[in-house]
Amino acid sequence: MSAAEAMYESSPENIAALCNYSLYLHVGLHDMDKAAVLYNECLDRMRARGGDNAFVLYSYAIFVARTNGEYMGYVARARDAEQRYNKRSITNEAIYEVANAYYRQVAISQQSVSAWHNYALCR
Numbered sequence: 001m002s003a004a005e006a007m008y009e010s011s012p013e014n015i016a017a018l019c020n021y022s023l024y025l026h027v028g029l030h031d032m033d034k035a036a037v038l039y040n041e042c043l044d045r046m047r048a049r050g051g052d053n054a055f056v057l058y059s060y061a062i063f064v065a066r067t068n069g070e071y072m073g074y075v076a077r078a079r080d081a082e083q084r085y086n087k088r089s090i091t092n093e094a095i096y097e098v099a100n101a102y103y104r105q106v107a108i109s110q111q112s113v114s115a116w117h118n119y120a121l122c123r
Contacts, residue, residue, distance in 0.1 A: 004017070015045055015049075018045070019056055021038060022035055022038040022041075022063075023099060025038060026063050030112075032067055035063060036063075052078070054078045060074050062118065065121050066114075100123070103119040104119055106119070107119040
């Protein structure tokens with residue numbers, strides 16, 4: 001069991017655990033069916049909380065692009081959310097760099113077309 005899965009299993013109400021596990025399913029395991037369900041849960045929780053979250057929207061945009069869906073609307077929303085967030089002390093660009101590093105690490109370790117495709121979309 002991965003750390004992301006363990007965190008989600010122990011605390012499924014935790015939005016960070018849900019987002020990280022969704023990303024792990026998509027990027028690490030390439031389990032697109034399960035990732036789709038959990039990404040939709042991320043979006044539902046984001047809507048319920050109010051306000052867009054750039055991390056969720058960027059991750060979902062990459063997922064949708066990877067599964068041949070229309071993703072540019074999510075990228076635009078993520079950029080808007082990022083601009084609002086940039087008024088704070090830490091930028092979402094810095095936060096998403098952690099995800100970017102994860103995409104890269106998986107691509108290097110798996111050496112698969114799918115993993116490299118995800119990393120290219122992330123860039």
